[in-house]
Amino acid sequence: MHAENPRDNEILKSLDDDQYAAASTIEGPVRITAGAGAGKTRTITHRMAYACSIGAWNPGETMAVTFSVKAAEEMKTRLMRLGASEAIQAATFHSAALSQVRTAWYELSDAPFPQIIEDPRALLAVALKRVSGTDDIEAMHMRDILAEIGWMKVSLIAPDDYVRVCSALHRVPPADLDPQSMAAVMSAFEQEKSSRNQIDFNDILLIDCNIIERHPEVAESIRKRTKHVTVDEYQDVSPLQHRLLQLWMGKGRSICVVGDAAQTIYSFAGASSYYLRHFAEEFGPLAADVELNTDYRSTPQIVNYANMVLSRSPDSETYLTLQSPREQGKRVNTVVFPDDTSEVGAIAQRISRMLKADRDMGSIAILTRVNAQQRAVCAALGERKIRYQVRTDSGWQSSRIDSAQAEALSRVQDQDASQTDEERSRAAKNALRTVTVSTIHAAKGLEFSHVFIIGCSEGLIPFGSGQNGSLEEERRLMYVGITRAEDVLTLSFAKTARGNGYTERKPSRFLLRGRA
Numbered sequence: 001m002h003a004e005n006p007r008d009n010e011i012l013k014s015l016d017d018d019q020y021a022a023a024s025t026i027e028g029p030v031r032i033t034a035g036a037g038a039g040k041t042r043t044i045t046h047r048m049a050y051a052c053s054i055g056a057w058n059p060g061e062t063m064a065v066t067f068s069v070k071a072a073e074e075m076k077t078r079l080m081r082l083g084a085s086e087a088i089q090a091a092t093f094h095s096a097a098l099s100q101v102r103t104a105w106y107e108l109s110d111a112p113f114p115q116i117i118e119d120p121r122a123l124l125a126v127a128l129k130r131v132s133g134t135d136d137i138e139a140m141h142m143r144d145i146l147a148e149i150g151w152m153k154v155s156l157i158a159p160d161d162y163v164r165v166c167s168a169l170h171r172v173p174p175a176d177l178d179p180q181s182m183a184a185v186m187s188a189f190e191q192e193k194s195s196r197n198q199i200d201f202n203d204i205l206l207i208d209c210n211i212i213e214r215h216p217e218v219a220e221s222i223r224k225r226t227k228h229v230t231v232d233e234y235q236d237v238s239p240l241q242h243r244l245l246q247l248w249m250g251k252g253r254s255i256c257v258v259g260d261a262a263q264t265i266y267s268f269a270g271a272s273s274y275y276l277r278h279f280a281e282e283f284g285p286l287a288a289d290v291e292l293n294t295d296y297r298s299t300p301q302i303v304n305y306a307n308m309v310l311s312r313s314p315d316s317e318t319y320l321t322l323q324s325p326r327e328q329g330k331r332v333n334t335v336v337f338p339d340d341t342s343e344v345g346a347i348a349q350r351i352s353r354m355l356k357a358d359r360d361m362g363s364i365a366i367l368t369r370v371n372a373q374q375r376a377v378c379a380a381l382g383e384r385k386i387r388y389q390v391r392t393d394s395g396w397q398s399s400r401i402d403s404a405q406a407e408a409l410s411r412v413q414d415q416d417a418s419q420t421d422e423e424r425s426r427a428a429k430n431a432l433r434t435v436t437v438s439t440i441h442a443a444k445g446l447e448f449s450h451v452f453i454i455g456c457s458e459g460l461i462p463f464g465s466g467q468n469g470s471l472e473e474e475r476r477l478m479y480v481g482i483t484r485a486e487d488v489l490t491l492s493f494a495k496t497a498r499g500n501g502y503t504e505r506k507p508s509r510f511l512l513r514g515r516a
Helices: 017-023 040-053 069-081 093-108 121-132 139-154 159-169 179-195 201-214 216-225 239-249 279-283 300-311 340-357 371-383 403-413 421-431 470-482
Strands: 030-034 062-066 089-092 228-231 255-259 288-292 333-339 364-368 388-392 435-439 448-453 485-496
Touching: 017 040, 017 288, 030 040, 040 062, 040 069, 040 228, 040 255, 062 069, 062 093, 069 089, 089 093, 093 201, 093 216, 093 239, 121 139, 121 179, 139 179, 139 201, 139 239, 159 179, 201 216, 201 239, 216 239, 228 239, 300 470, 300 485, 333 340, 340 364, 340 371, 340 448, 340 485, 364 371, 371 388, 371 435, 448 470
Parallel strands: 030 255, 030 288, 062 089, 062 228, 228 255, 333 485, 364 435, 364 448, 388 435, 448 485
Antiparallel strands: none
16 A cells, blocks of 8 residues: 655655654654754654555544644644645644534533633632632732642542642642642632533543543544544643543554653643653554654754753753754853843843844844743833734733734735745744744744843742752753754843842853853
8 A cells, every 4th residue: 555665755755864764654653752943843744644645544533633723723734735635633632622522512411512611710719719718819829729720630630639649749739728728629619610511621621531431432433533643742741631642542553742851841730741751661662763853943052052951950861962953153142231121121222233234134032931021021122112022921912013014924924835834934034023022931832043031040040949840840941942042042141130239149050151
C-alpha cells in the first residue's frame, strides 16, 4: 500500500534528517522531544499528511490534539496547505471532548444538555457564602480559589482527599482558607452546579471519561474517530487529560506525542512532564524516539544563553541542548537601571528609535513575569505614541490597534495561499508596526525579532521565594522567555522600585555573567 521510499515523497522532502525520522515513522508509538524553534508543528503536520496521503491512515480516524484554539487552527491550516483531507480532526482536548459528549448525550439521556459556565464567579460566591457565611470576597481571592478548584479537578483529587493531599504535598490553600474549608468550598461549588444543571470546562473532560468507561458501544464509536492520535505540547498534559487520552486510545498504539520538558511552565495548574518523560514505559516499545534539537528560530548567541540557563538546573540531564544553524548574531545584552520607571522609559525610548530607523526590522515584544508590570510599560509606550497590544495570563486584552493596523492585518490574512510559512510570518511581522506587551506565560508558542525581558530581579523572576519546587519552574519560564527571541534579546532589571531610599534588589540568578 505504501511501498515507495518515503524520502521520495514530496511531503517529506523538505524535512531535515531528525524531522524526517519522526515524520516517516507512522506505525506504532512515537515520541518527539522538540526544543524551542525546532519545527515540531511542521514535523507532526507533515507526518499526518504523509500517512494519510499514502493510505496508511484513514483521515476520518486521525486526530491532532492541541492546547489552544489558535494552535488547532494553525495545525488545520498547515494540513490543508499540504493537501491533507479536511476529515482530519485538529482540536483542543476540551473541544474534542465536548463534541464527543454532545453526540453521546442524546443517545444516553433524555435530560437537557447541561449549560456550560464561562464565568463561574457568581456561583462560587454562593458556595463561599454557604461555607463561610460571607460573600465579601476579594476578586483576587476569588480567582485563586477558582484556580485551586481547577487544579483539584485536573489532578483528579476529590474534595474528600484534599486535606490528605495538602498534608502530603505541603500545599497551602489560597485566600487564607484551611484545607478542610477549601474542600468544603469545592463540594458546595459542585453541588451548586449540579442543582442548576451546569458544568464547567473541566467537567466536560470528566463526563467524557465517564461515558467511555461506562458505555462500551459509545467508547467503540469514539475510538473509531481517534485511531491515530497526535498530542502537541505533551509536557503540559494533566492527569485528567492523560486519563482521557488513555480512554480514547483503548488498546490502540498509533499515538505520537511531542513536547519539551524544559518548557513545562504550567505545573501550578496541574500540568506535568511526567507523562512525556515516561512515555516509553507506558506505550513502549516505541517505533521511534526522536529528538529535535536544532533551533531554526534564534541566533547562536540566544540559543547558547538559553542552554546556559538550563545547564545550571539539577534537572539539566533531562533537557535538550539546543543548537542553532543560523549565522552569528548580536550578543545577549543585560542592562541595569536605577529604578522601574527608568527601566520602562529607556526601553520605550529605544523602541521608538528602532521603529524610526528601520521599518523592516520585524516584530518587537516586551515580556513581563506578571500582569502588574504591564501598566507602566504601556504608559511609557503610550507617551511616545507607540502602538501596542497586550497579552496577559488570561488572554488578549483591548489594545491600541487602529483601523490602519486592522486593514494591514486583513491584507496579511488574504495573502496568496502559495506562500511559504516563512514568507507569511515575515509579511505578518512587517505589516504590523506594533509592539506586543506580554507575560512570558502568554507568549509561549510565539516568536519575535526583538525581545525585551524586564524585571529580571530576585523575587520577580524567579517569582517569590522559589520554594517547594517552584524555582525550577521559574527557570523553565525564563528559558521560554529567552527562546521567544529570534534576532536580538535584551534582559534588564531595576535596582529599586522608585529610586533612592528603597531596598535595593538583587539581580536574578538567571542573569549569567558569561557572554553568550
